[in-house]
Amino acid sequence: MMLLTLLVLLALDRVTMLSPAWQLDNLLAKLPPQVQRPAFAWPVLLAMLIALALVLDAILLALPGILAWPIGVLLLWVCLDSTEIRQQYRRMLNAFTRGDLEAADICSECLEQPLTSAQYSGRERTLMALLWANYRHYCAVLFFYVVGGVGPALAYGLLRYWHEQEVAEARKLIKLVDWLPVRFTALGFAFVGHYSRAMPKYLEGLLRHPNDNEDYLGEVAMAAEEVDCSDPCSEKPSLYMVALAKRNLLFFLALVAALILFGLLV
Template sequence: MTLLSMLIALIVERLAVRGRGWQLVTYLQPYLRFCSSGSVGSIRQQPYFLFVGWLLPAVVIALLIYSVQFWLFQLVLNTVVLLLCIGSWHYRQQYKQFLNACQRDDEQAAFLCMHQMRQAQGAPELTYGPQLIWLNFRYYAAVLFWYALLGAFGAVAYACLRQLAEPMTYQHSSDLPAEDTAAVADAAAPEVETPAVAADSAPVSAGWRLFADDLLHWADWLPVRLFGLGLALVGDFSRTSAVLLQHAGAMQMSAPQLLTELSQAAEPVPEELLNSREAAVSAVALAKRNVLFFLALVAVLTLSGWLS
């Protein structure tokens, strides 16, 4: 069922999913507002509050799926949960606008689109290729890894942690880009701005983001190395495997930094083309091949009985 849920979710997300309704952040925002309100009382001051608040949605979802005995309903619930966890329509819109700007040779508009993605994700400033590979890792590869390992609980727990680390999560829902109109409209001049985080939510977002950033370093540690192994197999094996072995035991090295070195080794790009459309498209193709490798790995593990 694990492999089947993954395949269905990725196909549906690619072909049919549209709008904010299929993004986890849409449902996490009201939950965070509730956790930040006076309704929870003095429990907000407890040291374990952030940890419990982070895991509670994953526990509830896991119990709900576990309580359903019919396999078909379980498959549907798992697929829907996985769709929400990998939903990234906001970034898809901005990527399309980025490609549109590159096709017009509008470097300023292309840079603006990439800058908006960095701001919304709270990601470090990387060149175009590694930036998109990092986004693919956070929304696809890492979620699929934790789903394969811990089921819906793992996927929701990681996706919630990812969203807690993103500045976009703390924007008001009404400030987020329109769901379908921006994708259909001509992206000649990118109009999707990344709004500033509301002033009254700054203390709340700071606490959640600090908590999430600390945990994400360890939540990404193993998946990013498995992702690197995939990059070695679908890219330049000798160069990528050398980088992977060099940093295999680096406990403090950040995941974006490691992924940048791995992606540049897997598919080297001349320095003058690092911030070009060609580098971005090549990186996305590399990341897609890597996801296919991961699915093949899950299929092998499923057939061998390691996964159900």
């Protein structure tokens, strides 16, 4: 059932874009300010997120399967919250195709806003933004779903929202929460990209501090998919990086399928 859920979810997301009104960020923006920007220390926020995950999973478990499954798929689709990012990406590619460098830069800046790392600049920073968006809105959500169910995936989406609202304690917490799924995502990049270049980078930074999550993921991905960013108005580097991210999702699905066959997942 888990593999079927992932396949249906990604198929829905591929075929159509969820309405902006149903995006997680837009739904959370309608909640009281105390929920949007909680003023608690990060251990309290972590406890709240764990409680939310447990309660939601318990509710879905109590519902009949004919209701729980579609509700779970819908909640996961809402958690992806990827419509705006995909639209910005398409606008950027269209600008590159027209040769409109100014419009491409505007779209790039929008994509780069969630980044906190200062290691990359220029077109490399745009590539890093695409990779990080793929991680935050796909890889991390699917990782927590496989590990704990719909509840942890939704809890991660809420934490991601708090991070985007610049809640200081949430920004501390999400670095810790991201540490393990970032390593898993980077491992996928090494396997689906240039293994001999990426694996040394992966092993070299495996135990780096959570503050270096963005840099670490970027270094492994850049080694896995070597691109030429010398032409500021070329869409090819972006296309190559997005292709790498898509191959990584396929690797993730194949791994889940293998674990199910071996009886380690259900």
